[in-house]
Amino acid sequence: MRWTRWDGGVRRCGALLLWPVAAGTLVVTGFLLGEYLGVARDPGAQAAARAGSASRPAASPAPSAPSARPGAGERRISRYTTRFKPGEPRVRNIEIAARILDGRTVRPGATFSFNRAVGPRTRSRGYVPAPAIVGTRLRKDVGGGICQVSTTLFNAVFQAGLDIRRVRAHSLYMPEYPQGREAAVAYPGLDFTWRNDSGHPVVIRTSYTRSTLTVSLWGRRRFDVRSRSSGRYAFAPHGAGTGRGHRCVPMAGRRGFAIDVWRTLLEDGRPVRRERFHTRYQPQPRVECA
Structure with a gap:
Protein backbone atom coordinates (compact mmCIF):
# COMPACT_ATOMS: atom_id res chain seq x y z
CA MET A 1 0.00 0.00 0.00
CA ARG A 2 1.38 3.41 -0.93
CA TRP A 3 0.07 6.34 1.06
CA THR A 4 0.44 10.06 0.72
CA ARG A 5 0.68 11.50 4.22
CA TRP A 6 0.16 15.12 5.17
CA ASP A 7 0.53 16.23 8.78
CA GLY A 8 -0.21 19.57 10.35
CA GLY A 9 -2.24 22.48 9.01
CA VAL A 10 -2.72 22.67 5.25
CA ARG A 11 -4.85 24.69 2.88
CA ARG A 12 -7.04 22.69 0.53
CA CYS A 13 -8.16 24.46 -2.64
CA GLY A 14 -7.29 27.68 -0.85
CA ALA A 15 -8.82 26.79 2.53
CA LEU A 16 -7.13 26.08 5.90
CA LEU A 17 -7.61 22.56 7.26
CA LEU A 18 -6.44 21.21 10.62
CA TRP A 19 -5.42 17.57 10.72
CA PRO A 20 -4.75 16.00 14.12
CA VAL A 21 -3.53 12.39 14.14
CA ALA A 22 -3.47 10.19 17.26
CA ALA A 23 -2.56 6.56 17.91
CA GLY A 24 -2.17 5.84 14.24
CA THR A 25 -5.83 6.64 13.58
CA LEU A 26 -7.28 9.67 11.86
CA VAL A 27 -9.08 11.58 14.61
CA VAL A 28 -11.42 14.42 13.92
CA THR A 29 -10.85 17.49 16.08
CA GLY A 30 -12.66 20.61 14.95
CA PHE A 31 -12.39 19.99 11.20
CA LEU A 32 -13.03 16.55 9.71
CA LEU A 33 -10.94 15.36 6.81
CA GLY A 34 -11.43 12.59 4.29
CA GLU A 35 -9.21 9.55 4.37
CA TYR A 36 -6.03 9.43 2.41
CA LEU A 37 -6.31 8.32 -1.16
CA GLY A 38 -3.91 5.39 -1.27
CA VAL A 39 -2.44 3.43 -4.14
CA ALA A 40 -1.91 -0.29 -3.61
CA ARG A 41 0.34 -2.13 -6.04
CA ASP A 42 -0.71 -5.64 -6.99
CA PRO A 43 1.67 -8.31 -5.62
CA GLY A 44 1.83 -9.91 -9.05
CA ALA A 45 3.32 -6.90 -10.78
CA GLN A 46 6.58 -7.41 -12.59
CA ALA A 47 9.87 -6.88 -10.76
CA ALA A 48 10.70 -3.93 -12.95
CA ALA A 49 7.53 -2.15 -11.90
CA ARG A 50 8.29 -2.81 -8.23
CA ALA A 51 11.81 -1.52 -8.60
CA GLY A 52 10.54 1.62 -10.26
CA SER A 53 8.20 2.36 -7.36
CA ALA A 54 10.96 1.86 -4.79
CA SER A 55 12.97 4.81 -6.07
CA ARG A 56 11.04 8.07 -5.87
CA PRO A 57 12.82 11.11 -7.27
CA ALA A 58 11.89 14.47 -5.79
CA ALA A 59 9.43 16.52 -7.79
CA SER A 60 11.20 18.70 -10.32
CA PRO A 61 9.75 21.58 -12.30
CA ALA A 62 8.52 20.61 -15.74
CA PRO A 63 9.93 22.89 -18.42
CA SER A 64 7.39 25.46 -19.52
CA ALA A 65 6.69 25.60 -23.22
CA PRO A 66 3.54 27.66 -23.78
CA SER A 67 3.88 27.40 -27.56
CA ALA A 68 4.94 23.75 -27.61
CA ARG A 69 3.37 21.45 -30.17
CA PRO A 70 3.47 17.65 -30.22
CA GLY A 71 6.44 16.32 -32.18
CA ALA A 72 6.47 13.90 -35.08
CA GLY A 73 4.93 10.54 -34.21
CA GLU A 74 3.26 11.91 -31.08
CA ARG A 75 -0.49 11.87 -30.61
CA ARG A 76 -3.13 12.57 -28.02
CA ILE A 77 -2.85 9.86 -25.39
CA SER A 78 -5.73 11.03 -23.18
CA ARG A 79 -8.39 13.69 -22.79
CA TYR A 80 -10.72 14.43 -19.89
CA THR A 81 -13.49 17.01 -19.42
CA THR A 82 -15.23 18.24 -16.27
CA ARG A 83 -18.16 20.64 -16.02
CA PHE A 84 -19.14 23.63 -13.90
CA LYS A 85 -21.90 26.23 -13.78
CA PRO A 86 -21.29 29.28 -16.00
CA GLY A 87 -20.74 32.59 -14.24
CA GLU A 88 -19.62 31.25 -10.88
CA PRO A 89 -16.69 33.13 -9.25
CA ARG A 90 -14.53 30.01 -9.32
CA VAL A 91 -14.64 29.99 -13.12
CA ARG A 92 -12.09 32.82 -13.11
CA ASN A 93 -9.76 30.79 -10.89
CA ILE A 94 -10.16 27.75 -13.14
CA GLU A 95 -9.30 29.78 -16.24
CA ILE A 96 -6.17 31.31 -14.66
CA ALA A 97 -4.74 27.93 -13.65
CA ALA A 98 -5.72 26.32 -16.97
CA ARG A 99 -3.87 29.02 -18.93
CA ILE A 100 -0.76 28.50 -16.82
CA LEU A 101 -0.73 24.76 -17.54
CA ASP A 102 -1.45 25.01 -21.25
CA GLY A 103 1.59 24.05 -23.31
CA ARG A 104 3.70 22.74 -20.43
CA THR A 105 6.05 19.93 -21.44
CA VAL A 106 7.09 17.19 -19.01
CA ARG A 107 10.39 15.60 -19.99
CA PRO A 108 10.83 11.80 -19.92
CA GLY A 109 11.57 10.74 -16.35
CA ALA A 110 10.60 14.13 -14.86
CA THR A 111 8.08 14.45 -12.02
CA PHE A 112 5.42 17.11 -12.50
CA SER A 113 4.20 19.10 -9.47
CA PHE A 114 0.88 20.90 -9.81
CA ASN A 115 1.73 23.42 -7.09
CA ARG A 116 5.16 24.15 -8.49
CA ALA A 117 3.74 24.69 -11.98
CA VAL A 118 0.69 26.78 -11.00
CA GLY A 119 2.19 28.64 -8.05
CA ALA A 132 -13.69 25.97 -1.07
CA ILE A 133 -13.81 22.94 1.21
CA VAL A 134 -13.00 23.72 4.85
CA GLY A 135 -13.34 20.59 6.96
CA THR A 136 -16.89 19.38 6.30
CA ARG A 137 -18.21 22.71 5.01
CA LEU A 138 -17.82 25.08 2.10
CA ARG A 139 -16.40 28.54 2.77
CA LYS A 140 -15.44 31.36 0.42
CA ASP A 141 -11.68 31.58 0.00
CA VAL A 142 -9.29 33.14 -2.52
CA GLY A 143 -8.54 30.60 -5.25
CA GLY A 144 -11.52 28.39 -4.44
CA GLY A 145 -12.40 25.95 -7.19
CA ILE A 146 -8.88 25.45 -8.52
CA CYS A 147 -9.12 21.79 -7.56
CA GLN A 148 -11.29 21.38 -10.64
CA VAL A 149 -8.12 21.94 -12.67
CA SER A 150 -5.99 19.50 -10.66
CA THR A 151 -8.77 16.90 -10.77
CA THR A 152 -9.25 17.21 -14.52
CA LEU A 153 -5.48 16.86 -14.99
CA PHE A 154 -5.44 13.87 -12.63
CA ASN A 155 -8.03 12.05 -14.72
CA ALA A 156 -6.10 12.74 -17.93
CA VAL A 157 -2.96 11.33 -16.26
CA LEU A 162 1.29 7.62 -16.34
CA ASP A 163 2.84 7.12 -12.90
CA ILE A 164 0.73 8.83 -10.23
CA ARG A 165 3.08 9.70 -7.38
CA ARG A 166 1.22 11.84 -4.84
CA VAL A 167 -2.51 12.46 -4.70
CA ARG A 168 -5.32 12.78 -2.18
CA ALA A 169 -9.05 13.08 -2.63
CA HIS A 170 -11.25 15.78 -1.10
CA SER A 171 -12.88 15.22 2.28
CA LEU A 172 -16.29 15.90 0.70
CA TYR A 173 -17.79 14.47 -2.47
CA MET A 174 -18.53 17.12 -5.07
CA PRO A 175 -20.65 16.08 -8.07
CA GLU A 176 -18.42 18.05 -10.48
CA TYR A 177 -15.73 15.41 -9.99
CA PRO A 178 -15.82 11.66 -10.71
CA GLN A 179 -16.22 9.84 -7.41
CA GLY A 180 -12.96 8.38 -6.14
CA ARG A 181 -10.93 9.97 -8.93
CA GLU A 182 -9.90 13.45 -7.87
CA ALA A 183 -6.92 15.45 -6.70
CA ALA A 184 -7.24 17.99 -3.91
CA VAL A 185 -4.51 20.65 -3.89
CA ALA A 186 -3.59 23.53 -1.60
CA TYR A 187 -0.51 25.71 -1.95
CA PRO A 188 2.15 24.96 -0.90
CA GLY A 189 1.71 21.73 1.04
CA LEU A 190 -1.05 19.60 -0.49
CA ASP A 191 0.16 18.72 -3.97
CA PHE A 192 -0.64 16.45 -6.90
CA THR A 193 2.43 14.99 -8.59
CA TRP A 194 2.97 12.48 -11.37
CA ARG A 195 6.00 11.14 -13.24
CA ASN A 196 6.39 10.88 -16.99
CA ASP A 197 7.48 7.24 -17.30
CA SER A 198 6.43 6.97 -20.95
CA GLY A 199 9.95 7.44 -22.29
CA HIS A 200 8.86 10.41 -24.44
CA PRO A 201 7.93 14.06 -23.74
CA VAL A 202 4.33 14.70 -22.65
CA VAL A 203 2.68 18.02 -23.57
CA ILE A 204 -0.25 19.32 -21.48
CA ARG A 205 -3.04 21.05 -23.39
CA THR A 206 -5.97 22.81 -21.71
CA SER A 207 -9.12 24.37 -23.13
CA TYR A 208 -12.32 25.68 -21.59
CA THR A 209 -15.77 26.98 -22.42
CA ARG A 210 -18.33 28.80 -20.27
CA SER A 211 -19.19 25.49 -18.58
CA THR A 212 -16.39 22.95 -19.27
CA LEU A 213 -12.69 22.39 -18.72
CA THR A 214 -10.73 19.91 -20.85
CA VAL A 215 -7.20 18.65 -20.32
CA SER A 216 -5.47 16.69 -23.09
CA LEU A 217 -2.09 14.96 -22.92
CA TRP A 218 0.02 14.50 -26.04
CA GLY A 219 2.93 12.10 -26.39
CA TYR A 233 -20.58 1.67 0.66
CA ALA A 234 -20.10 2.49 4.37
CA PHE A 235 -22.69 5.28 4.28
CA ALA A 236 -22.73 7.86 7.07
CA PRO A 237 -25.67 10.20 7.82
CA HIS A 238 -25.29 13.96 7.67
CA GLY A 239 -26.31 16.57 10.21
CA ALA A 240 -27.38 20.20 10.03
CA GLY A 241 -25.97 23.53 11.08
CA THR A 242 -26.09 27.29 10.70
CA GLY A 243 -23.36 29.51 9.30
CA ARG A 244 -22.75 33.23 9.65
CA GLY A 245 -20.70 35.85 7.91
CA HIS A 246 -19.83 36.66 4.31
CA ARG A 247 -17.79 33.47 3.91
CA CYS A 248 -20.76 31.17 4.62
CA VAL A 249 -21.94 28.96 1.74
CA PRO A 250 -25.36 27.21 1.97
CA MET A 251 -25.27 23.41 1.69
CA ALA A 252 -28.11 20.98 0.97
CA GLY A 253 -26.61 18.09 2.98
CA ARG A 254 -25.23 14.82 1.64
CA ARG A 255 -24.44 11.43 3.18
CA GLY A 256 -20.83 10.34 3.50
CA PHE A 257 -19.66 7.14 1.83
CA ALA A 258 -16.62 5.15 0.74
CA ILE A 259 -15.64 3.98 -2.74
CA ASP A 260 -12.78 2.10 -4.40
CA VAL A 261 -11.31 2.59 -7.87
CA TRP A 262 -8.90 0.14 -9.50
CA ARG A 263 -6.52 0.91 -12.38
CA THR A 264 -4.71 -1.85 -14.26
CA LEU A 265 -1.81 -1.00 -16.58
CA LEU A 266 -1.18 -3.38 -19.48
CA GLU A 267 1.85 -3.68 -21.76
CA ASP A 268 1.47 -5.76 -24.92
CA GLY A 269 -1.83 -7.00 -23.51
CA ARG A 270 -0.31 -8.27 -20.25
CA PRO A 271 -1.04 -6.69 -16.84
CA VAL A 272 2.09 -5.15 -15.34
CA ARG A 273 0.66 -3.14 -12.45
CA ARG A 274 -2.58 -2.86 -10.50
CA GLU A 275 -3.45 0.10 -8.29
CA ARG A 276 -6.29 0.64 -5.83
CA PHE A 277 -7.51 4.13 -4.96
CA HIS A 278 -9.58 4.13 -1.77
CA THR A 279 -11.58 7.21 -0.80
CA ARG A 280 -13.87 7.90 2.13
CA TYR A 281 -16.00 11.02 1.86
CA GLN A 282 -17.23 12.68 5.04
CA PRO A 283 -20.92 13.58 5.45
CA GLN A 284 -21.84 17.09 4.33
CA PRO A 285 -24.14 18.87 6.78
CA ARG A 286 -27.17 20.82 5.69
CA VAL A 287 -26.16 24.46 6.25
CA GLU A 288 -28.26 27.61 6.29
CA CYS A 289 -26.51 30.97 6.30
CA ALA A 290 -27.90 33.42 8.85
Whole structure:
Protein backbone atom coordinates (compact mmCIF):
# COMPACT_ATOMS: atom_id res chain seq x y z
CA MET A 1 0.00 0.00 0.00
CA ARG A 2 1.38 3.41 -0.93
CA TRP A 3 0.07 6.34 1.06
CA THR A 4 0.44 10.06 0.72
CA ARG A 5 0.68 11.50 4.22
CA TRP A 6 0.16 15.12 5.17
CA ASP A 7 0.53 16.23 8.78
CA GLY A 8 -0.21 19.57 10.35
CA GLY A 9 -2.24 22.48 9.01
CA VAL A 10 -2.72 22.67 5.25
CA ARG A 11 -4.85 24.69 2.88
CA ARG A 12 -7.04 22.69 0.53
CA CYS A 13 -8.16 24.46 -2.64
CA GLY A 14 -7.29 27.68 -0.85
CA ALA A 15 -8.82 26.79 2.53
CA LEU A 16 -7.13 26.08 5.90
CA LEU A 17 -7.61 22.56 7.26
CA LEU A 18 -6.44 21.21 10.62
CA TRP A 19 -5.42 17.57 10.72
CA PRO A 20 -4.75 16.00 14.12
CA VAL A 21 -3.53 12.39 14.14
CA ALA A 22 -3.47 10.19 17.26
CA ALA A 23 -2.56 6.56 17.91
CA GLY A 24 -2.17 5.84 14.24
CA THR A 25 -5.83 6.64 13.58
CA LEU A 26 -7.28 9.67 11.86
CA VAL A 27 -9.08 11.58 14.61
CA VAL A 28 -11.42 14.42 13.92
CA THR A 29 -10.85 17.49 16.08
CA GLY A 30 -12.66 20.61 14.95
CA PHE A 31 -12.39 19.99 11.20
CA LEU A 32 -13.03 16.55 9.71
CA LEU A 33 -10.94 15.36 6.81
CA GLY A 34 -11.43 12.59 4.29
CA GLU A 35 -9.21 9.55 4.37
CA TYR A 36 -6.03 9.43 2.41
CA LEU A 37 -6.31 8.32 -1.16
CA GLY A 38 -3.91 5.39 -1.27
CA VAL A 39 -2.44 3.43 -4.14
CA ALA A 40 -1.91 -0.29 -3.61
CA ARG A 41 0.34 -2.13 -6.04
CA ASP A 42 -0.71 -5.64 -6.99
CA PRO A 43 1.67 -8.31 -5.62
CA GLY A 44 1.83 -9.91 -9.05
CA ALA A 45 3.32 -6.90 -10.78
CA GLN A 46 6.58 -7.41 -12.59
CA ALA A 47 9.87 -6.88 -10.76
CA ALA A 48 10.70 -3.93 -12.95
CA ALA A 49 7.53 -2.15 -11.90
CA ARG A 50 8.29 -2.81 -8.23
CA ALA A 51 11.81 -1.52 -8.60
CA GLY A 52 10.54 1.62 -10.26
CA SER A 53 8.20 2.36 -7.36
CA ALA A 54 10.96 1.86 -4.79
CA SER A 55 12.97 4.81 -6.07
CA ARG A 56 11.04 8.07 -5.87
CA PRO A 57 12.82 11.11 -7.27
CA ALA A 58 11.89 14.47 -5.79
CA ALA A 59 9.43 16.52 -7.79
CA SER A 60 11.20 18.70 -10.32
CA PRO A 61 9.75 21.58 -12.30
CA ALA A 62 8.52 20.61 -15.74
CA PRO A 63 9.93 22.89 -18.42
CA SER A 64 7.39 25.46 -19.52
CA ALA A 65 6.69 25.60 -23.22
CA PRO A 66 3.54 27.66 -23.78
CA SER A 67 3.88 27.40 -27.56
CA ALA A 68 4.94 23.75 -27.61
CA ARG A 69 3.37 21.45 -30.17
CA PRO A 70 3.47 17.65 -30.22
CA GLY A 71 6.44 16.32 -32.18
CA ALA A 72 6.47 13.90 -35.08
CA GLY A 73 4.93 10.54 -34.21
CA GLU A 74 3.26 11.91 -31.08
CA ARG A 75 -0.49 11.87 -30.61
CA ARG A 76 -3.13 12.57 -28.02
CA ILE A 77 -2.85 9.86 -25.39
CA SER A 78 -5.73 11.03 -23.18
CA ARG A 79 -8.39 13.69 -22.79
CA TYR A 80 -10.72 14.43 -19.89
CA THR A 81 -13.49 17.01 -19.42
CA THR A 82 -15.23 18.24 -16.27
CA ARG A 83 -18.16 20.64 -16.02
CA PHE A 84 -19.14 23.63 -13.90
CA LYS A 85 -21.90 26.23 -13.78
CA PRO A 86 -21.29 29.28 -16.00
CA GLY A 87 -20.74 32.59 -14.24
CA GLU A 88 -19.62 31.25 -10.88
CA PRO A 89 -16.69 33.13 -9.25
CA ARG A 90 -14.53 30.01 -9.32
CA VAL A 91 -14.64 29.99 -13.12
CA ARG A 92 -12.09 32.82 -13.11
CA ASN A 93 -9.76 30.79 -10.89
CA ILE A 94 -10.16 27.75 -13.14
CA GLU A 95 -9.30 29.78 -16.24
CA ILE A 96 -6.17 31.31 -14.66
CA ALA A 97 -4.74 27.93 -13.65
CA ALA A 98 -5.72 26.32 -16.97
CA ARG A 99 -3.87 29.02 -18.93
CA ILE A 100 -0.76 28.50 -16.82
CA LEU A 101 -0.73 24.76 -17.54
CA ASP A 102 -1.45 25.01 -21.25
CA GLY A 103 1.59 24.05 -23.31
CA ARG A 104 3.70 22.74 -20.43
CA THR A 105 6.05 19.93 -21.44
CA VAL A 106 7.09 17.19 -19.01
CA ARG A 107 10.39 15.60 -19.99
CA PRO A 108 10.83 11.80 -19.92
CA GLY A 109 11.57 10.74 -16.35
CA ALA A 110 10.60 14.13 -14.86
CA THR A 111 8.08 14.45 -12.02
CA PHE A 112 5.42 17.11 -12.50
CA SER A 113 4.20 19.10 -9.47
CA PHE A 114 0.88 20.90 -9.81
CA ASN A 115 1.73 23.42 -7.09
CA ARG A 116 5.16 24.15 -8.49
CA ALA A 117 3.74 24.69 -11.98
CA VAL A 118 0.69 26.78 -11.00
CA GLY A 119 2.19 28.64 -8.05
CA PRO A 120 0.40 30.45 -5.20
CA ARG A 121 -3.26 31.38 -5.52
CA THR A 122 -3.41 35.03 -4.43
CA ARG A 123 -5.40 38.16 -5.24
CA SER A 124 -2.28 39.76 -6.72
CA ARG A 125 -2.18 36.98 -9.32
CA GLY A 126 -5.84 37.50 -10.25
CA TYR A 127 -7.52 34.85 -8.11
CA VAL A 128 -10.85 35.68 -6.47
CA PRO A 129 -12.82 34.32 -3.48
CA ALA A 130 -14.97 31.30 -4.31
CA PRO A 131 -16.38 28.32 -2.37
CA ALA A 132 -13.69 25.97 -1.07
CA ILE A 133 -13.81 22.94 1.21
CA VAL A 134 -13.00 23.72 4.85
CA GLY A 135 -13.34 20.59 6.96
CA THR A 136 -16.89 19.38 6.30
CA ARG A 137 -18.21 22.71 5.01
CA LEU A 138 -17.82 25.08 2.10
CA ARG A 139 -16.40 28.54 2.77
CA LYS A 140 -15.44 31.36 0.42
CA ASP A 141 -11.68 31.58 0.00
CA VAL A 142 -9.29 33.14 -2.52
CA GLY A 143 -8.54 30.60 -5.25
CA GLY A 144 -11.52 28.39 -4.44
CA GLY A 145 -12.40 25.95 -7.19
CA ILE A 146 -8.88 25.45 -8.52
CA CYS A 147 -9.12 21.79 -7.56
CA GLN A 148 -11.29 21.38 -10.64
CA VAL A 149 -8.12 21.94 -12.67
CA SER A 150 -5.99 19.50 -10.66
CA THR A 151 -8.77 16.90 -10.77
CA THR A 152 -9.25 17.21 -14.52
CA LEU A 153 -5.48 16.86 -14.99
CA PHE A 154 -5.44 13.87 -12.63
CA ASN A 155 -8.03 12.05 -14.72
CA ALA A 156 -6.10 12.74 -17.93
CA VAL A 157 -2.96 11.33 -16.26
CA PHE A 158 -4.99 8.37 -14.93
CA GLN A 159 -6.28 7.52 -18.40
CA ALA A 160 -2.86 7.99 -20.02
CA GLY A 161 -1.38 5.31 -17.75
CA LEU A 162 1.29 7.62 -16.34
CA ASP A 163 2.84 7.12 -12.90
CA ILE A 164 0.73 8.83 -10.23
CA ARG A 165 3.08 9.70 -7.38
CA ARG A 166 1.22 11.84 -4.84
CA VAL A 167 -2.51 12.46 -4.70
CA ARG A 168 -5.32 12.78 -2.18
CA ALA A 169 -9.05 13.08 -2.63
CA HIS A 170 -11.25 15.78 -1.10
CA SER A 171 -12.88 15.22 2.28
CA LEU A 172 -16.29 15.90 0.70
CA TYR A 173 -17.79 14.47 -2.47
CA MET A 174 -18.53 17.12 -5.07
CA PRO A 175 -20.65 16.08 -8.07
CA GLU A 176 -18.42 18.05 -10.48
CA TYR A 177 -15.73 15.41 -9.99
CA PRO A 178 -15.82 11.66 -10.71
CA GLN A 179 -16.22 9.84 -7.41
CA GLY A 180 -12.96 8.38 -6.14
CA ARG A 181 -10.93 9.97 -8.93
CA GLU A 182 -9.90 13.45 -7.87
CA ALA A 183 -6.92 15.45 -6.70
CA ALA A 184 -7.24 17.99 -3.91
CA VAL A 185 -4.51 20.65 -3.89
CA ALA A 186 -3.59 23.53 -1.60
CA TYR A 187 -0.51 25.71 -1.95
CA PRO A 188 2.15 24.96 -0.90
CA GLY A 189 1.71 21.73 1.04
CA LEU A 190 -1.05 19.60 -0.49
CA ASP A 191 0.16 18.72 -3.97
CA PHE A 192 -0.64 16.45 -6.90
CA THR A 193 2.43 14.99 -8.59
CA TRP A 194 2.97 12.48 -11.37
CA ARG A 195 6.00 11.14 -13.24
CA ASN A 196 6.39 10.88 -16.99
CA ASP A 197 7.48 7.24 -17.30
CA SER A 198 6.43 6.97 -20.95
CA GLY A 199 9.95 7.44 -22.29
CA HIS A 200 8.86 10.41 -24.44
CA PRO A 201 7.93 14.06 -23.74
CA VAL A 202 4.33 14.70 -22.65
CA VAL A 203 2.68 18.02 -23.57
CA ILE A 204 -0.25 19.32 -21.48
CA ARG A 205 -3.04 21.05 -23.39
CA THR A 206 -5.97 22.81 -21.71
CA SER A 207 -9.12 24.37 -23.13
CA TYR A 208 -12.32 25.68 -21.59
CA THR A 209 -15.77 26.98 -22.42
CA ARG A 210 -18.33 28.80 -20.27
CA SER A 211 -19.19 25.49 -18.58
CA THR A 212 -16.39 22.95 -19.27
CA LEU A 213 -12.69 22.39 -18.72
CA THR A 214 -10.73 19.91 -20.85
CA VAL A 215 -7.20 18.65 -20.32
CA SER A 216 -5.47 16.69 -23.09
CA LEU A 217 -2.09 14.96 -22.92
CA TRP A 218 0.02 14.50 -26.04
CA GLY A 219 2.93 12.10 -26.39
CA ARG A 220 3.42 8.38 -26.86
CA ARG A 221 1.50 5.86 -24.81
CA ARG A 222 3.44 3.17 -22.96
CA PHE A 223 0.61 1.39 -21.16
CA ASP A 224 -2.99 0.61 -21.96
CA VAL A 225 -5.39 1.28 -19.08
CA ARG A 226 -8.33 -0.65 -17.70
CA SER A 227 -10.28 0.69 -14.74
CA ARG A 228 -13.32 -0.15 -12.65
CA SER A 229 -15.07 1.25 -9.60
CA SER A 230 -16.95 -0.27 -6.70
CA GLY A 231 -20.36 0.89 -5.69
CA ARG A 232 -20.73 3.28 -2.78
CA TYR A 233 -20.58 1.67 0.66
CA ALA A 234 -20.10 2.49 4.37
CA PHE A 235 -22.69 5.28 4.28
CA ALA A 236 -22.73 7.86 7.07
CA PRO A 237 -25.67 10.20 7.82
CA HIS A 238 -25.29 13.96 7.67
CA GLY A 239 -26.31 16.57 10.21
CA ALA A 240 -27.38 20.20 10.03
CA GLY A 241 -25.97 23.53 11.08
CA THR A 242 -26.09 27.29 10.70
CA GLY A 243 -23.36 29.51 9.30
CA ARG A 244 -22.75 33.23 9.65
CA GLY A 245 -20.70 35.85 7.91
CA HIS A 246 -19.83 36.66 4.31
CA ARG A 247 -17.79 33.47 3.91
CA CYS A 248 -20.76 31.17 4.62
CA VAL A 249 -21.94 28.96 1.74
CA PRO A 250 -25.36 27.21 1.97
CA MET A 251 -25.27 23.41 1.69
CA ALA A 252 -28.11 20.98 0.97
CA GLY A 253 -26.61 18.09 2.98
CA ARG A 254 -25.23 14.82 1.64
CA ARG A 255 -24.44 11.43 3.18
CA GLY A 256 -20.83 10.34 3.50
CA PHE A 257 -19.66 7.14 1.83
CA ALA A 258 -16.62 5.15 0.74
CA ILE A 259 -15.64 3.98 -2.74
CA ASP A 260 -12.78 2.10 -4.40
CA VAL A 261 -11.31 2.59 -7.87
CA TRP A 262 -8.90 0.14 -9.50
CA ARG A 263 -6.52 0.91 -12.38
CA THR A 264 -4.71 -1.85 -14.26
CA LEU A 265 -1.81 -1.00 -16.58
CA LEU A 266 -1.18 -3.38 -19.48
CA GLU A 267 1.85 -3.68 -21.76
CA ASP A 268 1.47 -5.76 -24.92
CA GLY A 269 -1.83 -7.00 -23.51
CA ARG A 270 -0.31 -8.27 -20.25
CA PRO A 271 -1.04 -6.69 -16.84
CA VAL A 272 2.09 -5.15 -15.34
CA ARG A 273 0.66 -3.14 -12.45
CA ARG A 274 -2.58 -2.86 -10.50
CA GLU A 275 -3.45 0.10 -8.29
CA ARG A 276 -6.29 0.64 -5.83
CA PHE A 277 -7.51 4.13 -4.96
CA HIS A 278 -9.58 4.13 -1.77
CA THR A 279 -11.58 7.21 -0.80
CA ARG A 280 -13.87 7.90 2.13
CA TYR A 281 -16.00 11.02 1.86
CA GLN A 282 -17.23 12.68 5.04
CA PRO A 283 -20.92 13.58 5.45
CA GLN A 284 -21.84 17.09 4.33
CA PRO A 285 -24.14 18.87 6.78
CA ARG A 286 -27.17 20.82 5.69
CA VAL A 287 -26.16 24.46 6.25
CA GLU A 288 -28.26 27.61 6.29
CA CYS A 289 -26.51 30.97 6.30
CA ALA A 290 -27.90 33.42 8.85
